[in-house]
Amino acid sequence: MQTTSTFESVLRGMAITVIILFFMFPIFWIFLMSFQTNETILRVPPSPFFEPTLTNYRSLISGRLEGSTATLEIAFMSNLYNSLFLSVTSVTVGLLLGVPAAYAFARLKFRGSEDIAFTLLSFRFAPPLLVLLPLTIYFQQIGLADTYGGLIWVYQLIVLPLILWIVRGYFEDIPADIEYAYRIAGHGFWATFRKIALPLAGPGIAAAGLLAFIFAWNNFIFALVLASADKQPVTVGALAFITASGINYGQIAAGIMLSIAPTFALALYAQRYLVEGLSLGAVKG
Amino acid sequence: MSLELTDLSKSFKDDTVLDGVSLHVPEGKTLVLFGPSGAGKTVLLRLIAGVIEPDTGQIKISGMDVDGVAPEDRNIGMAFQNFALFPHMDAHANIASPLTAQKQDKSAIQAGVQALAKLLKIDHVLGHKPKELSNGQKQRTALARALAGKPKILLLDDPLRNVDAKLRFEMRLELPRLLSDQNATVVYVTQDYKEAMAFGDEIAVINGGVVQQIGTPEQIYLTPANVEIARLFGDPVINFLDVTPQKDATGVFALISDKRVDLDAGYSHVVGQDCSLGIRPESVLFVPEDHPGAVPVTVEAETPLNEKTVNLCLTARGREIMASRPSGTDGPAIGAAFVTIEAANALLFDKLTGALIEPTDIAVKGKVA
Amino acid sequence: MSDVMLNLDAVDKFYGPIDKGVHAVRNLSMTVTRGEIIALLGSSGCGKTSTLRMVAGFEAVSRGRISIGGREIHTLPPVQRNVAMAFEGYSLYPTVTVRDNIAFALKRGNFSAVDVAAKVDEVAEMLEISAILDKYPSSISGGQQQRASLARALIRDADLYLLDEPMGQLEPQLRTLLRGRIKAYIKERGLTAILVTHDQTEANALADRIAVMEDGELQQFASPEDIKKSPANLFTGTFVGEPPMNVFPARTSISETTVSLRLDGDVELSYPVDAFSAELRTRLTEMGEVVLGVRPYAVQRRETGSPATVVANQWLGDQSHIAANFAAGSLVLVEHDRTQLVEDQQIAVHLEPSDLHIFNPKTGMAISHGARLVG
Structure with missing residues (x-):
C-alpha cells in the first residue's frame, strides 16, 4: 500500500535499523579490530576510537606475524590461494557433473530417480566427521591424501547435492512444452538441452554455483583432516593465529576480513540471483 | 501426408x-x-x-x-x-x-x-x-x-x-x-x-x-x-424434455405440457419408451395462442447473447426451455406466451443410455439444413 | 435510506508513487444503485480488477472517495466494509471441506445449524456443486473450486457482492447454464453485485449496466442495449459485440440530393439526403473524414449494392458468419440461416443509414448512431 503514515515509516525505519545492527555489528566490530593493535583491542572499556594501523594486514600479506615474544612464519597468502583454487575447481567440477544430472532428474523420471536424488541429498545429513575417518584411511591407501585432487573429490560431498537440488528445481520450472516445441521444430535432445534448458535455468545455475562456492570456501573439517600445511585453505590456516605466546586478535580480525572478502563481494554482486535461487529452486526442488 | x-x-x-x-x-x-x-x-x-x-x-x-x-x-x-x-x-x-x-x-x-x-x-x-x-x-x-x-x-x-x-x-x-x-x-x-x-x-x-x-x-x-455431444454443440445449450412417444391414427407424437407435438413417423419403434426430446433453442418459436400445437410457457427472463436474444421459459411442469432468435426481431414480453417446436429439427434420445434414436426410415425425416 | 449503494468519486489508482507510478485507474466516478448488477468489462490491464480490489479494500485508493450505502469506506479495512467477494483464484481454506468453506461465512451470524445447512444446500444446488460438498478443496477441479468460492461469497449477507471473473474456469456449457441461475439468484434477493469480466457475453447476459474500461479509464457506463445501439466511442463500438463491428474510414460529400460516403477501394455509399438529419449533414460536411461502423448482423445482402467478395463462410449451427473483402478492407456479415456462399463468390451488400455508426476519426468519439446526431 502506498498511503502509509509518517509514523509507520519511522517505525519501520527503526525496526530495520535494529535488525541491521544486530546482524552487522559483529562484522563491523571485526572490521574495526583489524585496524588495531592487541592493546587497543583489549582495553577496558572498549572504544570505537583509536589510531588505525595497517600492521595486521601488512604482516599477513608478508607472511610474518610479529608476536610479542617471537616472529611466526605463516603462509596466509598461500592459504588464501588454496581456498580460491579448491573452491573454484570444486564448483566447476560440481557444475559439470551436477547440472546434467539435475536435468536428468528433472526431466527423465527414470525408475529409481527419486531414490537416487534423495540419496545424494542425504550425503548432507551425515556428520562429516563420520565420513572422514574411513575416508582418510582409504585416501592414504590410494594415494589421494594430501592432494588437491582428493580434496576436490571430497568437496563434491558439499557442492554436488546443493547444485543438484537447486538446479533441478529450476529445470522443473521450465515448462516442458517449451522444450517439446524445440524438439518438434527439428532439434535433437542435446541441442535442446544446450539451447533451451541451460539458458533458461541460467539464473538457477548461477545461484547454485555461488552458494556452492560459499559453502566450499567456508569448509573447515575436510581440509583440516585431509590436507597438510601447503594445501590448507584459509579456514584451516587461521588456526595458526592461536600461538603459544597468546592470541593476536588484530591479526585474526585482518585474516577474517581478507578471507570473507571474496565471498562477501561475490554475494553482494549476485545478491539477486542468490535470493531467487534459494527461494525458487531450493523450496520447489 | x-x-x-x-x-x-x-x-x-x-x-x-x-x-x-x-x-x-x-x-x-x-x-x-x-x-x-x-x-x-x-x-x-x-x-x-x-x-x-x-x-x-x-x-x-x-x-x-x-x-x-x-x-x-x-x-x-x-x-x-x-x-x-x-x-x-x-x-x-x-x-x-x-x-x-x-x-x-x-x-x-x-x-x-x-x-x-x-x-x-x-x-x-x-x-x-x-x-x-x-x-x-x-x-x-x-x-x-x-x-x-x-x-x-x-x-x-x-x-x-x-x-x-x-x-x-x-x-x-x-x-x-x-x-x-x-x-x-x-x-x-x-x-x-x-x-x-x-x-x-x-x-x-x-x-x-x-x-x-x-x-x-x-x-x-x-x-x-x-445427449452429451448434443449439449456440447450449440449456444445456448440444447433443451431436453422427457417424453414418451405415443401413436395414434394420425401418426407418432409426444405430449409436452399436455399439448400434442407431432414427431416423425419413423419413430414408431420407440412408442411407449422413455425418451429425451432434444430441441435446439433456435427451433423453439414463439407463436400466437391459436397456432396449432402451441405449448403454453412462462417467459422468465430475456438475455442478449452475441447476435441473438435468448428467452428463458418455464413449461407448465416447471421445466426450463431456452429459446433463441436473431437480435432485433420481435420477441415475447415477460409472462405467459406460447411456443411451438419445429418437429423436423427435434432429436430423440434414449433416456437411459443417452444415445440418439434414429427414425427407422431416414428418408421420411426431412432435416432442415 | 438512499438508493445509491456504491459511489466512486474521482478515484485514482497508482501503483508506485502517486502521479509517478503506473496509473491503473484514472479519475473514475460511477454510481451503482441498490439491486443493480454491474459488470466491469475490459481487456486485461484495463483497471477493472484494481477497481474491484479498491472497493473490497485489498488495494488502497490513491486519490478520491468510495462510499457504500452512503458510508465512506475507502480508508476502512476490508472486514469493516461489509462486502462479499468471490476470487478469481478461488482461495478456499484447504483444511476444511467445501461445505465448511461455504458455511464459514454464515457461522458468525445468527443462524441455527439447520438454517446454515439449508442455505448451503440451496446455493450448492444452484451452482451444481452439491455432489462435492464433503470433499476437500485439493481434491476438486479448478472449476469446482471456483464455484465453491462463488457460493461462499453469494451466501453471505453483505451490502455488496464483488465477483472477480467468477466463471473464468468453467466449461462453456456450464457457464451458459449458470449465468441465468446466478442472475436469477441475485435478482430474487435484491442483491447489489459488481462483476469483473473480460468476457462480453457474460457481461451482456448478467449485467443491468456495463462499465467498459480501457487504459484505466471508463469508456462508457450504460445498459447492454445502449452500449450496442449507441457506443460512446470507437473503442466501445468495436470491443463490445461479437462478431465485432465492421469499421471503415470514409470521406463525406453532401449534395442537394444525396449524402455520399466514399470508402477506400472505390466503394461509394449514396443515400437520399433526407435519410440523415439536417444537423448530422452539417456535421458530416464539417468533418470531411469520418469512421463508419456497422454491426455484422446489420449488413444486408441484396441484389444490387456495393460489391464484395466472399472470403469465408462458416456455418455455426444456428448462424453463418461470412467474411468478405470489401472497400479495401474486410467485412463480416452474420446471417441466421445456412447460406450457401462459397469462397470468391461476388455478393452485393447494402448498409442502411439507420444501422450506421459514425465516429470522429481523430478523437474516436461517436458522432451519430442510426443517422441521428449524438447528444
Missing part, C-alpha cells in the same frame, strides 16, 4: 487418458479434436508429436509407422495452447527455429521468416522478446513457428484459447484459409464448438479418452450421437 492412428491407448499411473483411439486424417484435410478439458486431446497430440510414447497402438504418418522416431525427425509443426515460445529468443529466432534445424542458410531463413511474419502481420515485432509481445502477437508468433518448417503434419493445440474475443474471431475466419494454403494435414484441438464447426473437414468428439463420434460439422450438429 496422411495421418493414421490405430487403437492408441495411454495411461499415466492408474489414470487412463486415452482408451483405444483410432482416427484417420487424409492428406491436406483438417480434423478437429473436440471435447471438454481432460478428455485426452492434448495427450493425443503429444503422442502424434512423439514427445510421449503410447502404451499400445500405432501411429502412421504417410503410411509409415513412426514408433521410435524422435520428435525432431517426424516433420511436424505444432502450436501450443500456452504458446510455448522460447522466452530468451526474440520473435525472429523463435520463428526461425525449424529453419535453423534444417540447416538452411542465413538468407533463406531470413526470407522464410519475413514472408511468414508478413502474412501473419507480425513483421514489425520480430525483434521483440516474447514477454514484450501482446497475447495476439505471441499467438501469431507461435503459429508462424509451427508453419515455418513447412511441416506436412500440423498440430494445433487450442491456439486461440488464450487470445481475446476480437482476435479469436478474426483468426477463426482467417486461419482455415491460411491452413489450406499450407496444404498441410492438420489436427486442431479446441473446446470451442464454433471453432470446431468453422475449421473442421471432420470433427472427432472425444470424451473420457474415447472417440464418441466422428463426422462433418453438419453431421455432428444435426445428428449428435448422444
Whole structure:
C-alpha cells in the first residue's frame, strides 16, 4: 500500500535499523579490530576510537606475524590461494557433473530417480566427521591424501547435492512444452538441452554455483583432516593465529576480513540471483 | 501426408487418458479434436508429436509407422495452447527455429521468416522478446513457428484459447484459409464448438479418452450421437424434455405440457419408451395462442447473447426451455406466451443410455439444413 | 435510506508513487444503485480488477472517495466494509471441506445449524456443486473450486457482492447454464453485485449496466442495449459485440440530393439526403473524414449494392458468419440461416443509414448512431 503514515515509516525505519545492527555489528566490530593493535583491542572499556594501523594486514600479506615474544612464519597468502583454487575447481567440477544430472532428474523420471536424488541429498545429513575417518584411511591407501585432487573429490560431498537440488528445481520450472516445441521444430535432445534448458535455468545455475562456492570456501573439517600445511585453505590456516605466546586478535580480525572478502563481494554482486535461487529452486526442488 | 492412428491407448499411473483411439486424417484435410478439458486431446497430440510414447497402438504418418522416431525427425509443426515460445529468443529466432534445424542458410531463413511474419502481420515485432509481445502477437508468433518448417503434419493445440474475443474471431475466419494454403494435414484441438464447426473437414468428439463420434460439422450438429455431444454443440445449450412417444391414427407424437407435438413417423419403434426430446433453442418459436400445437410457457427472463436474444421459459411442469432468435426481431414480453417446436429439427434420445434414436426410415425425416 | 449503494468519486489508482507510478485507474466516478448488477468489462490491464480490489479494500485508493450505502469506506479495512467477494483464484481454506468453506461465512451470524445447512444446500444446488460438498478443496477441479468460492461469497449477507471473473474456469456449457441461475439468484434477493469480466457475453447476459474500461479509464457506463445501439466511442463500438463491428474510414460529400460516403477501394455509399438529419449533414460536411461502423448482423445482402467478395463462410449451427473483402478492407456479415456462399463468390451488400455508426476519426468519439446526431 502506498498511503502509509509518517509514523509507520519511522517505525519501520527503526525496526530495520535494529535488525541491521544486530546482524552487522559483529562484522563491523571485526572490521574495526583489524585496524588495531592487541592493546587497543583489549582495553577496558572498549572504544570505537583509536589510531588505525595497517600492521595486521601488512604482516599477513608478508607472511610474518610479529608476536610479542617471537616472529611466526605463516603462509596466509598461500592459504588464501588454496581456498580460491579448491573452491573454484570444486564448483566447476560440481557444475559439470551436477547440472546434467539435475536435468536428468528433472526431466527423465527414470525408475529409481527419486531414490537416487534423495540419496545424494542425504550425503548432507551425515556428520562429516563420520565420513572422514574411513575416508582418510582409504585416501592414504590410494594415494589421494594430501592432494588437491582428493580434496576436490571430497568437496563434491558439499557442492554436488546443493547444485543438484537447486538446479533441478529450476529445470522443473521450465515448462516442458517449451522444450517439446524445440524438439518438434527439428532439434535433437542435446541441442535442446544446450539451447533451451541451460539458458533458461541460467539464473538457477548461477545461484547454485555461488552458494556452492560459499559453502566450499567456508569448509573447515575436510581440509583440516585431509590436507597438510601447503594445501590448507584459509579456514584451516587461521588456526595458526592461536600461538603459544597468546592470541593476536588484530591479526585474526585482518585474516577474517581478507578471507570473507571474496565471498562477501561475490554475494553482494549476485545478491539477486542468490535470493531467487534459494527461494525458487531450493523450496520447489 | 496422411495421418493414421490405430487403437492408441495411454495411461499415466492408474489414470487412463486415452482408451483405444483410432482416427484417420487424409492428406491436406483438417480434423478437429473436440471435447471438454481432460478428455485426452492434448495427450493425443503429444503422442502424434512423439514427445510421449503410447502404451499400445500405432501411429502412421504417410503410411509409415513412426514408433521410435524422435520428435525432431517426424516433420511436424505444432502450436501450443500456452504458446510455448522460447522466452530468451526474440520473435525472429523463435520463428526461425525449424529453419535453423534444417540447416538452411542465413538468407533463406531470413526470407522464410519475413514472408511468414508478413502474412501473419507480425513483421514489425520480430525483434521483440516474447514477454514484450501482446497475447495476439505471441499467438501469431507461435503459429508462424509451427508453419515455418513447412511441416506436412500440423498440430494445433487450442491456439486461440488464450487470445481475446476480437482476435479469436478474426483468426477463426482467417486461419482455415491460411491452413489450406499450407496444404498441410492438420489436427486442431479446441473446446470451442464454433471453432470446431468453422475449421473442421471432420470433427472427432472425444470424451473420457474415447472417440464418441466422428463426422462433418453438419453431421455432428444435426445428428449428435448422444445427449452429451448434443449439449456440447450449440449456444445456448440444447433443451431436453422427457417424453414418451405415443401413436395414434394420425401418426407418432409426444405430449409436452399436455399439448400434442407431432414427431416423425419413423419413430414408431420407440412408442411407449422413455425418451429425451432434444430441441435446439433456435427451433423453439414463439407463436400466437391459436397456432396449432402451441405449448403454453412462462417467459422468465430475456438475455442478449452475441447476435441473438435468448428467452428463458418455464413449461407448465416447471421445466426450463431456452429459446433463441436473431437480435432485433420481435420477441415475447415477460409472462405467459406460447411456443411451438419445429418437429423436423427435434432429436430423440434414449433416456437411459443417452444415445440418439434414429427414425427407422431416414428418408421420411426431412432435416432442415 | 438512499438508493445509491456504491459511489466512486474521482478515484485514482497508482501503483508506485502517486502521479509517478503506473496509473491503473484514472479519475473514475460511477454510481451503482441498490439491486443493480454491474459488470466491469475490459481487456486485461484495463483497471477493472484494481477497481474491484479498491472497493473490497485489498488495494488502497490513491486519490478520491468510495462510499457504500452512503458510508465512506475507502480508508476502512476490508472486514469493516461489509462486502462479499468471490476470487478469481478461488482461495478456499484447504483444511476444511467445501461445505465448511461455504458455511464459514454464515457461522458468525445468527443462524441455527439447520438454517446454515439449508442455505448451503440451496446455493450448492444452484451452482451444481452439491455432489462435492464433503470433499476437500485439493481434491476438486479448478472449476469446482471456483464455484465453491462463488457460493461462499453469494451466501453471505453483505451490502455488496464483488465477483472477480467468477466463471473464468468453467466449461462453456456450464457457464451458459449458470449465468441465468446466478442472475436469477441475485435478482430474487435484491442483491447489489459488481462483476469483473473480460468476457462480453457474460457481461451482456448478467449485467443491468456495463462499465467498459480501457487504459484505466471508463469508456462508457450504460445498459447492454445502449452500449450496442449507441457506443460512446470507437473503442466501445468495436470491443463490445461479437462478431465485432465492421469499421471503415470514409470521406463525406453532401449534395442537394444525396449524402455520399466514399470508402477506400472505390466503394461509394449514396443515400437520399433526407435519410440523415439536417444537423448530422452539417456535421458530416464539417468533418470531411469520418469512421463508419456497422454491426455484422446489420449488413444486408441484396441484389444490387456495393460489391464484395466472399472470403469465408462458416456455418455455426444456428448462424453463418461470412467474411468478405470489401472497400479495401474486410467485412463480416452474420446471417441466421445456412447460406450457401462459397469462397470468391461476388455478393452485393447494402448498409442502411439507420444501422450506421459514425465516429470522429481523430478523437474516436461517436458522432451519430442510426443517422441521428449524438447528444
